[in-house]
Amino acid sequence: MPPQSRSTPDLHDSATPGTDAGTHHPGLIVAVFVVASCGLAYELIAGALASYLLGESVLRFSTIIGTYLFAMGVGSHLSKYVDEKALLARFIDIELMVGLLGGLSACALFLIYAWAGSPFRVSLYALVLLIGVLVGMEIPLVMRLLHQRKQAFEALVSRVLTFDYLGALAVSLLFPLVFAPLLGLARTAVVFGLLNAGIGLWLTHRYRAELPQARALKLRGLLVLAVLLAALAWAQKLTDAAEAGLYGDSVVHRETTPFQRIVLTRWQDDTRLYLNGNLQFSTRDEHRYHEALVHPALAALPQARRVLVLGGGDGLAVREVLKYPQVERVTLVELDPAMTRLFRDTDDLAALNAHALRDPRVTTVNADAAQWLETAEGPGWDLIVADFPDPSHYALGKLYAVPMYRLMARHLAPGGLIVVQSTSPWYAPRAYWCVDATLREAGLHTAPYHASVPSFGDWGFLIAAREAGYRPPSALPAGLRHLDARTVAQMFDFPPDMRAPAVEPNRLNTQMLVHYFEEDWSRQMR
Amino acid sequence: MKRRDFIAGTGALAALPWLAGCTPAAPLVTVLRPGLREGHALREAAALPPPSGELRCGVAILGSGVAGLTAAWRLAREGRRDVLLVDGPEPDGNAAGSMLGGIACPRGAHYLPLPDPGLVHVRELLADLGVLTGGLRDDAPEYDEQALVHPAAERTLAGNTWHEGLLPTSTAADAAAAARFNADMAAWSARRGGDGRPAFALPLAASSGDPTLRALDRQTFARWLEEAGHTHPPLRHYIDYAMRDDYGARPDAVSAWAGLHYFCCRRGRARNAEAGAVMTWPQGLSALTAGLRRVAAVRTLSGHAVALSERRSTVEVMVQTADHRTVTLVADRVICAMPLHVARHIDPALADALPRTALPETAPWLVANLLLDGFPHERPGADLAWDNVVLGGQGLGYVVATHQLTRVARPAATVFTAYRAGWGDAGEARRWLASASEAELLEFALADLDAAYDHRWHNRLRRAELVLRGHGMAIPAPGFLDAPARALRDRGGRVLHAHADLGGLSLFEEASWWGERAARQLLG
Numbered sequence A: 001m002p003p004q005s006r007s008t009p010d011l012h013d014s015a016t017p018g019t020d021a022g023t024h025h026p027g028l029i030v031a032v033f034v035v036a037s038c039g040l041a042y043e044l045i046a047g048a049l050a051s052y053l054l055g056e057s058v059l060r061f062s063t064i065i066g067t068y069l070f071a072m073g074v075g076s077h078l079s080k081y082v083d084e085k086a087l088l089a090r091f092i093d094i095e096l097m098v099g100l101l102g103g104l105s106a107c108a109l110f111l112i113y114a115w116a117g118s119p120f121r122v123s124l125y126a127l128v129l130l131i132g133v134l135v136g137m138e139i140p141l142v143m144r145l146l147h148q149r150k151q152a153f154e155a156l157v158s159r160v161l162t163f164d165y166l167g168a169l170a171v172s173l174l175f176p177l178v179f180a181p182l183l184g185l186a187r188t189a190v191v192f193g194l195l196n197a198g199i200g201l202w203l204t205h206r207y208r209a210e211l212p213q214a215r216a217l218k219l220r221g222l223l224v225l226a227v228l229l230a231a232l233a234w235a236q237k238l239t240d241a242a243e244a245g246l247y248g249d250s251v252v253h254r255e256t257t258p259f260q261r262i263v264l265t266r267w268q269d270d271t272r273l274y275l276n277g278n279l280q281f282s283t284r285d286e287h288r289y290h291e292a293l294v295h296p297a298l299a300a301l302p303q304a305r306r307v308l309v310l311g312g313g314d315g316l317a318v319r320e321v322l323k324y325p326q327v328e329r330v331t332l333v334e335l336d337p338a339m340t341r342l343f344r345d346t347d348d349l350a351a352l353n354a355h356a357l358r359d360p361r362v363t364t365v366n367a368d369a370a371q372w373l374e375t376a377e378g379p380g381w382d383l384i385v386a387d388f389p390d391p392s393h394y395a396l397g398k399l400y401a402v403p404m405y406r407l408m409a410r411h412l413a414p415g416g417l418i419v420v421q422s423t424s425p426w427y428a429p430r431a432y433w434c435v436d437a438t439l440r441e442a443g444l445h446t447a448p449y450h451a452s453v454p455s456f457g458d459w460g461f462l463i464a465a466r467e468a469g470y471r472p473p474s475a476l477p478a479g480l481r482h483l484d485a486r487t488v489a490q491m492f493d494f495p496p497d498m499r500a501p502a503v504e505p506n507r508l509n510t511q512m513l514v515h516y517f518e519e520d521w522s523r524q525m526r
Numbered sequence B: 001m002k003r004r005d006f007i008a009g010t011g012a013l014a015a016l017p018w019l020a021g022c023t024p025a026a027p028l029v030t031v032l033r034p035g036l037r038e039g040h041a042l043r044e045a046a047a048l049p050p051p052s053g054e055l056r057c058g059v060a061i062l063g064s065g066v067a068g069l070t071a072a073w074r075l076a077r078e079g080r081r082d083v084l085l086v087d088g089p090e091p092d093g094n095a096a097g098s099m100l101g102g103i104a105c106p107r108g109a110h111y112l113p114l115p116d117p118g119l120v121h122v123r124e125l126l127a128d129l130g131v132l133t134g135g136l137r138d139d140a141p142e143y144d145e146q147a148l149v150h151p152a153a154e155r156t157l158a159g160n161t162w163h164e165g166l167l168p169t170s171t172a173a174d175a176a177a178a179a180r181f182n183a184d185m186a187a188w189s190a191r192r193g194g195d196g197r198p199a200f201a202l203p204l205a206a207s208s209g210d211p212t213l214r215a216l217d218r219q220t221f222a223r224w225l226e227e228a229g230h231t232h233p234p235l236r237h238y239i240d241y242a243m244r245d246d247y248g249a250r251p252d253a254v255s256a257w258a259g260l261h262y263f264c265c266r267r268g269r270a271r272n273a274e275a276g277a278v279m280t281w282p283q284g285l286s287a288l289t290a291g292l293r294r295v296a297a298v299r300t301l302s303g304h305a306v307a308l309s310e311r312r313s314t315v316e317v318m319v320q321t322a323d324h325r326t327v328t329l330v331a332d333r334v335i336c337a338m339p340l341h342v343a344r345h346i347d348p349a350l351a352d353a354l355p356r357t358a359l360p361e362t363a364p365w366l367v368a369n370l371l372l373d374g375f376p377h378e379r380p381g382a383d384l385a386w387d388n389v390v391l392g393g394q395g396l397g398y399v400v401a402t403h404q405l406t407r408v409a410r411p412a413a414t415v416f417t418a419y420r421a422g423w424g425d426a427g428e429a430r431r432w433l434a435s436a437s438e439a440e441l442l443e444f445a446l447a448d449l450d451a452a453y454d455h456r457w458h459n460r461l462r463r464a465e466l467v468l469r470g471h472g473m474a475i476p477a478p479g480f481l482d483a484p485a486r487a488l489r490d491r492g493g494r495v496l497h498a499h500a501d502l503g504g505l506s507l508f509e510e511a512s513w514w515g516e517r518a519a520r521q522l523l524g
């Protein structure tokens, strides 16, 4: 936590007294520290919130920061117009306003997103702009205030800068390590709002002699403080309600990991997993997806002993794999340890995958699956399940390119199969058939099939093998809910309105898949 | 923007010592000056310990840059097994690579454009290394897509936003100037001389000798651009960047012939990539030098040559080994694959033929490998690309070493390689490099990143490896086509020379061509 107003840091180390900025006005210098901390905090909060709610984190984060910096520039320009005589009073006003707006920013955004939906982006950027302008005014005003109080300019600049930096540093470390995980975004924002308001109030008190309207200011300050304290008390309830509104159901688990935001919701018997706001599964129909992902391939491999699952830390694919008694070893490679921990150690969640991740046949590796595969050794796999995120940008598109499939093929045991989740052949037909073309370009024989998963729509998969001759299985393990020999056979049928369009394979250097995927889905979104 | 200006004005580096006191720690800085000590010792003719041994070989290759390694590869391919390679002070030379925090990155050259059919040796070499995967003799062969640059390839910071590509086209005026320039270059690219050869080709020696074209070598590129009306400032920023990036000098110090050559010499195509595509590897072109070493499987001596003398049927080379012994190398033939300013001190035939003043000026370069424990926050606009250039910036931008990797998530750490060249007068720039403190060098290296990111990116910086190349490359100044160094090509005797310096353009294809040529001459 940044130091509070009473514990003034020792500022007398080097310069001679009198010329040393801050000697007579330590309060203002402390204000710089707090102001800098808060300024950065609001920016980080808005950025983090936007990427959790909207996804596409890098782009979102960078546009937020860009807007914020721009607004700060505007603010510092506007600060010129603040009347020299009312400098301190205006500064205090700004502190109170920043405190109020910044402090309530996260709560407000959560609520808007959950209940208002569409104007979210506009509100987000408007709020970021507004806070940015106000924050941008702060430092120039402090500089002028100190200047008014006859501080030597050079010493002043360096002092202010030092504390500006220190404040930024403190928050950039504390935000991801302490605040966000401990308090959550909404309460973190309120805490910083309280700091801003606190500075406003404290300055009102300290300089009450100079301030003609000290009482009015104080009153305003106390009001803001009261609102923020109320918000602090209610923030959690508010965001819970908002997240529930957002996801429709009540949130039973939320966690921010270095990789993603994990949210689990439950309503009656329906549990849903969202990663960065994107639905991963609903227990109502996940069996359709996971049965379709695993059985058409694995039931056709009576000799299968070793199965590799890439992605899918929820363990649901592994659950299906374990239905084959002849399978001796399953290796699950999932990036996020929090995911595998959650689905192994939390009883009600582990129940969803039938405690698959605790099965002695299963080994869990927390690593980047692509990197892991590059260096993996040992005998080949009879089945490789590639359950990667959709190819929505260039980095993910590479997981669906020719070299990746060649690499997987090298890790296959003789007669082994690969199965790839490959987006929707209905919504994104060119993307789906591009994955097929890519597997064939990698020298593999493919068998395209699809299943209806109500939460996602018609969903596509591809089985690929080094040798031709794959036949859909005629017998399946007992206890499946969606698949039997007849539905499996039907999955391989594509009606005339779903025939393969002409597409190019996905190459690392052209990334056609990402283009197809983007274009196909944006056509759906109209 | 007051608050940001403070930050930029005082330099975010001013805060580094401050940050050092807290966490994160200041980056660990290493400064490398490859070849500096050995080169200066040669210049000052420092005394040597007496020879402690003698080695025999058929061919001694002195220098293991692209030229030396290509020669070694060609000799091996033709069945010569009696070759000894003397690495010199920097194995792989300007194409060397590095490893920072487990991440491979370049220390110099980092990309190679698609070679056109005339560059037979480059294509053969790429085929041997498994980079060219089919259609060796086709107009458009197939290349390993792992090596072809993945999107997004390039972006430019102009104003406050990143734009895709290098050539600025965001306003109508920019686009018009760019289109006119491109059309002009396309016309020059198609142009042939009176002798029927292309005006500009690689290897340089395949370019037309037509005097009207060669006359371009008598003026500066800046002058030529003025006269041709290519004066739109954003376009000029781009051209200025291109010249500094490839020749280490600004258009006013570069021959118009060389300037046009840069834009018009490349016509390579690929079956599986767009025209104009380039190839790169995380470790830069050291992927190719490493490949050449592997394929050539040549015996290597770690040390550098200090003198050579031609006997009646042999050449004696004095080599100072890495463990400070002096060894006499007795070879039938020698390929001298070191820069000319070094070769002058070693090959007595050169001392007179090539007075110091006859050598072209060389451009100093600074290559900075920066290990980051995460990706900095980006400003609005185009996403992080492989090559990231600040339009009108002080440096030459930065490339991302992890760009070509396939990963489910962004790697936890990466290396950005920032380049600087072509600042001020070459001699002064070199002196500055020699005298600047570590902190000054670091600040200098980070200029473009400081322009691209808000100061907090420094919190991500863990290590910095600064590679100082005082004589990075010969500058193709006006008149370079007739430089006396060209006489060396046909020095005759038992000693052959091979280095990019011989042609005067520092490019992989050129360096490699001189190695190829020396090997061919030697094979007869």
Ligand SMILES: Cc1cc2nc3c(=O)[nH]c(=O)nc-3n(C[C@H](O)[C@H](O)[C@H](O)COP(=O)(O)OP(=O)(O)OC[C@H]3O[C@@H](n4cnc5c(N)ncnc54)[C@H](O)[C@@H]3O)c2cc1C
Binding pocket: B035, B062, B063, B064, B065, B066, B067, B068, B086, B087, B088, B089, B090, B091, B092, B093, B094, B095, B107, B108, B109, B110, B111, B112, B303, B304, B305, B306, B337, B338, B339, B342, B346, B365, B367, B469, B472, B473, B498, B499, B500, B501, B505, B506, B507, B508, B509, B511
């Ligand atoms: C920073 C930088 C970036 C570049 N980027 C690119 C690029 O992206 N693409 C491209 O095509 N080109 C690029 N170039 C140019 C390219 O790297 C060079 O043209 C090429 O590597 C030169 O190879 P070379 O063999 O002629 O000489 P050098 O690389 O100069 O090699 C000389 C060799 O001689 C050895 N040597 C020196 N002294 C002695 C001695 N006394 N005894 C024995 N050996 C000795 C050295 O150890 C070294 O191995 C770049 C150059 C620089 C400097």
